[in-house]
């Protein structure tokens with residue numbers, strides 16, 4: 223039977239691993255981003271040798287940090303990247319800020335999303351939803367809830383707008399074809415499977 227962890231249990235496991243000195247938060251984020259890229263190419267192998275365009279949406283927390291890692295990894299593989307940010311990048315938590323700085327070194331730039339009005343996103347082969355993960359605390363702002371995601375839609379950890387613990391209905395959420403979570407499934411992933419979303423659990427070495 224699949225072992226399922228709540229978001230609080232997941233945070234405790236991550237914190238214990240980091241506190242033990244066995245692994246840094248930054249390294250966990252790198253493994254998380256790599257896990258999403260690997261699952262994406264395992265799901266759509268035709269994309270491995272045919273880099274196209276990817277839209278990456280990065281939120282204000284560590285889910286956004288995963289997004290910056292994924293953008294960098296796709297850029298290194300020759301993809302045309304369009305990165306969008308929500309919130310003030312100057313207020314990102316430390317590991318996400320470090321990956322935003324690495325992204326800036328790629329010299330591609332980014333576009334802020336308007337939280338009130340949905341931004342028109344370009345056509346793309348992949349869209350990566352790294353806006354909110356297990357840290358979502360309230361309904362999505364209207365400018366996010368109304369986004370139309372192009373191409374194959376990949377949710378990082380949790381589709382933005384969904385409560386990872388499936389305990390409360392937080393309102394509209396972004397759609398996903400593939401959702402890549404880390405270490406163990408969370409309660410929402412059982413619901414997502416029933417909705418036809420492919421779930422991949424990436425091993426991040428915890």
Ligand SMILES: NC(=O)C1=CN([C@@H]2O[C@H](COP(=O)(O)OP(=O)(O)OC[C@H]3O[C@@H](n4cnc5c(N)ncnc54)[C@H](O)[C@@H]3O)[C@@H](O)[C@H]2O)[C@@H](O)CC1
Pocket residue numbers: 236247248250251252254281282283284285286287288315317353354355356357358359360361362363378379380404
């Ligand atoms: N070291 C770590 O902690 C790791 C974290 N990971 C990623 O980090 C995620 C959790 O990161 P966080 O705890 O930073 O949480 P999130 O990145 O999910 O979101 C937290 C941020 O969103 C804001 N927020 C919440 N709901 C909002 C709403 N409706 N509108 C606007 N702002 C809202 C909060 O104020 C906070 O700034 C996981 O889902 C996973 O993707 C992975 O990188 C693995 C390692």
Ligand SMILES: [K+]
Pocket residue numbers: 285351352353354355377378379380381382
């Ligand atoms: K997400």
